[in-house]
Amino acid sequence: MAIIEVEELTKIFNGDIRAVDGISFKVEEGELLGFLGPNGAGKTTTLNMLSTLLKPTSGSAIVNGHDILENPDAVRRSIGFVFQDPTLDTELTGRENLDFHGRIYGLKRKVRVERIKEMLEIVQLEDRADDLVKTYSGGMKRRLEIARGLLHYPKVLFLDEPTLGLDPQTRRAIWEHIQRLNEDEKVTIILTTHYTEEADYLCNRIQIIDFGKLVAVGTPNDLKSRLEGDIVSLVFKDPAHLMKIHPLFKGKDWVSSAIPVAGDGGNAGGMSRMMEIMRRIARGRGGMGGMGGLAGMGAGGGHGGGGIRIPKRYKEMIAKAMSSKGGLSAMMKAGAKQLNLLVDDGGHRIPEIVKIVDGAGVELESVELHKPTLDDVFLATTGRSIRDERGSFTETIRRRRITRSARGMRVRG
Amino acid sequence: MVQPISGQAIYVVLMREIKRYWRAKARIISSIAQSFFFLLFFGMGVGSMFSGGSFGPGGYLGYIAPGIIGMGLLFGSVFSGVSVIFDRQFGFMKEMLVAPVSRTSIIIGKILGGALTASIQGVILLGVSTLIGAFSFVPLPLFVIGVLLSIGVMILITAGFVGLGVAIGSSLNDFHAFQLLVTFVIWPLFMLSGVFFPFTGAPSWLQIAMLCDPMFYGVEAMRVCLGSPVSLDLITIFSGIPVIGPVLVMVPWLVPILVLVLFTSIMVAIGTFLFSRAQV
Ligand SMILES: Nc1ncnc2c1ncn2[C@@H]1O[C@H](COP(=O)(O)OP(=O)(O)OP(=O)(O)O)[C@@H](O)[C@H]1O
Ligand SMILES: [Mg+2]
Numbered sequence: 001m002a003i004i005e006v007e008e009l010t011k012i013f014n015g016d017i018r019a020v021d022g023i024s025f026k027v028e029e030g031e032l033l034g035f036l037g038p039n040g041a042g043k044t045t046t047l048n049m050l051s052t053l054l055k056p057t058s059g060s061a062i063v064n065g066h067d068i069l070e071n072p073d074a075v076r077r078s079i080g081f082v083f084q085d086p087t088l089d090t091e092l093t094g095r096e097n098l099d100f101h102g103r104i105y106g107l108k109r110k111v112r113v114e115r116i117k118e119m120l121e122i123v124q125l126e127d128r129a130d131d132l133v134k135t136y137s138g139g140m141k142r143r144l145e146i147a148r149g150l151l152h153y154p155k156v157l158f159l160d161e162p163t164l165g166l167d168p169q170t171r172r173a174i175w176e177h178i179q180r181l182n183e184d185e186k187v188t189i190i191l192t193t194h195y196t197e198e199a200d201y202l203c204n205r206i207q208i209i210d211f212g213k214l215v216a217v218g219t220p221n222d223l224k225s226r227l228e229g230d231i232v233s234l235v236f237k238d239p240a241h242l243m244k245i246h247p248l249f250k251g252k253d254w255v256s257s258a259i260p261v262a263g264d265g266g267n268a269g270g271m272s273r274m275m276e277i278m279r280r281i282a283r284g285r286g287g288m289g290g291m292g293g294l295a296g297m298g299a300g301g302g303h304g305g306g307g308i309r310i311p312k313r314y315k316e317m318i319a320k321a322m323s324s325k326g327g328l329s330a331m332m333k334a335g336a337k338q339l340n341l342l343v344d345d346g347g348h349r350i351p352e353i354v355k356i357v358d359g360a361g362v363e364l365e366s367v368e369l370h371k372p373t374l375d376d377v378f379l380a381t382t383g384r385s386i387r388d389e390r391g392s393f394t395e396t397i398r399r400r401r402i403t404r405s406a407r408g409m410r411v412r413g
Numbered sequence: 414m415v416q417p418i419s420g421q422a423i424y425v426v427l428m429r430e431i432k433r434y435w436r437a438k439a440r441i442i443s444s445i446a447q448s449f450f451f452l453l454f455f456g457m458g459v460g461s462m463f464s465g466g467s468f469g470p471g472g473y474l475g476y477i478a479p480g481i482i483g484m485g486l487l488f489g490s491v492f493s494g495v496s497v498i499f500d501r502q503f504g505f506m507k508e509m510l511v512a513p514v515s516r517t518s519i520i521i522g523k524i525l526g527g528a529l530t531a532s533i534q535g536v537i538l539l540g541v542s543t544l545i546g547a548f549s550f551v552p553l554p555l556f557v558i559g560v561l562l563s564i565g566v567m568i569l570i571t572a573g574f575v576g577l578g579v580a581i582g583s584s585l586n587d588f589h590a591f592q593l594l595v596t597f598v599i600w601p602l603f604m605l606s607g608v609f610f611p612f613t614g615a616p617s618w619l620q621i622a623m624l625c626d627p628m629f630y631g632v633e634a635m636r637v638c639l640g641s642p643v644s645l646d647l648i649t650i651f652s653g654i655p656v657i658g659p660v661l662v663m664v665p666w667l668v669p670i671l672v673l674v675l676f677t678s679i680m681v682a683i684g685t686f687l688f689s690r691a692q693v
Pocket of ligand 1: 019038042
């Protein structure tokens with residue numbers, strides 16, 4: 001039975017930001033569902049609506065049998081939430097934060113004390129539990145936040161980028177706990193993440209969301225197998241070379257798609273995303289139809305072909321880029337040095353690929369071949385590398401800071 | 414929509430307020446010092462200008478002391494109410510808002526916690542005033558009873574003003590408006606409460622403004638508890654009310670108490686309503 005049913009859920013902020021754009025989906029009881037999507041795709045907004053923190057502009061959702069609009073109190077009794085943004089009381093100690101949570105979620109004293117102890121162990125905060133949270137590092141705060149969210153065992157648990165910026169060891173321990181909650185305690189979980197290995201490892205099913213719409217749904221293997229063939233990554237010395245080579249592969253019938261990827265420190269991720277948008281505009285329709293070999297990757301329920309709405313700021317950027325002469329190549333020069341080709345039987349095509357590049361008089365830095373991963377799926381569906389976590393500037397800084405302090409902790413502790 | 418009240422939720426939210434209050438030592442100390450300076454410098458300084466009994470048996474110091482305590486109550490309670498802004502700013506609000514308890518329980522905990530901490534503050538100020546000798550004119554047994562009664566009044570006053578703070582905090586989106594709140598809400602409420610000058614003899618436009626200030630009734634109520642009589646003009650004004658008018662004349666302290674009860678109920682209701690509508 002579906003424990004979550006979402007019907008045409010929409011959230012419009014300030015009259016024109018369509019953060020969530022009529023999405024519909026179901027989550028079966030006991031599922032561990034992953035939500036993947038670029039920054040600003042609408043993941044958090046969706047979870048906020050499902051948890052009754054935000055009122056939808058339109059549409060409806062049922063969580064554990066209760067309507068989010070008609071019976072928000074009952075919905076809240078069914079859920080737990082680990083937020084993306086910090087939500088701790090820094091004037092309390094770690095243990096007091098956990099105790100507050102345990103009590104307000106109605107855990108009996110014995111269970112409360114036990115769980116608090118267990119969770120403090122998992123996130124390795126036992127020795128700092130009685131210090132004020134304001135003395136914690138960013139990573140420690142994050143760990144405490146997760147510990148708190150996993151203290152009670154709700155019917156449905158929302159985890160919004162739970163392991164963001166944590167060191168691999170802690171992440172692994174938290175993954176195991178999440179899995180145990182899901183399997184042993186039958187907690188249905190929706191998790192958003194930018195780590196594809198996390199989604200791959202944990203999730204039974206993945207939904208990729210972009211511009212507030214579902215663009216792909218399936219099991220991790222399902223999604224990967226939809227990219228038929230192999231990924232051949234060509235890395236060039238100069239973004240201009242990529243510009244030159246890119247069109248050469250477009251006409252080949254054995255190349256399903258050719259997508260530029262952000263290089264180290266380059267901002268081509270955003271650029272390629274913009275090109276993807278332009279491609280959709282040029283085709284006069286949205287959805288996944290134009291994505292070569294990816295045709296048919298649209299989400300079930302008939303959402304694949306709907307027109308996409310382009311955010312205003314993108315429209316402006318695009319207009320600017322198109323009006324200036326050579327705008328496109330200027331954009332490309334911004335940094336993409338890597339071109340990902342989806343190729344049937346890649347191993348046998350490499351010599352041919354190298355020959356084409358050679359023939360154009362361009363030097364290759366490296367060539368790499370791999371089976372499609374979730375990263376490739378993400379790139380193909382959103383036109384953007386999942387590693388290109390370029391949100392707002394402060395967002396980037398915040399992420400860095402958390403990562404750094406999490407690492408620092410590991411070294412000291 | 415039914416909103417069941419959860420005792421446990423009220424308790425945890427209340428305990429959080431108390432812990433946070435207790436840990437903000439600088440705030441406690443500065444608030445006590447501020448009141449202390451008012452009493453000592455202002456009370457004794459200005460008081461020395463008046464030698465007669467125009468300010469009742471306790472002189473000027475005895476006259477302003479209940480009002481200065483009231484100031485502590487007012488600032489403490491409004492601040493703890495608007496702290497919902499900070500809860501939202503620092504994210505803890507989300508933790509409370511997704512909890513499986515009604516928002517009514519959360520806000521009752523918040524209001525009780527705010528009322529309790531502001532009243533503790535009031536009791537401390539009462540102690541300080543007593544030490545300075547502001548109430549030395551009141552016979553000891555009466556004073557003991559008065560202190561107990563005034564604690565009840567403090568809770569009533571502060572609950573109302575925490576409610577006001579919550580209402581304002583839930584409607585404001587950023588805490589830059591905080592300074593405006595202090596200047597345009599809290600200070601006028603304080604200045605018009607009749608702390609420094611009596612109602613009788615004030616220009617009539619000022620009297621009207623004072624009558625609209627709930628804190629005025631709060632200070633009056635505190636004065637009654639601590640040995641000063643209710644302003645006679647106030648009784649005259651309210652005696653005109655049909656049916657209960659004559660009762661009010663016979664039991665003068667009923668006026669401020671009834672107004673306070675009314676004010677507090679309305680503020681708690683409005684605060685709860687605005688808070689439960691809030692989204693993150
Ligand atoms: N309170 C708000 N007011 C206005 N716009 C908002 C608000 N919250 C979110 N948005 C906008 O809605 C869109 C979706 O935001 P959301 O936080 O849901 O993205 P997300 O998928 O969680 O992204 P991220 O990976 O960065 O967390 C963004 O364009 C964002 O700017
Ligand atoms: Mg988010």
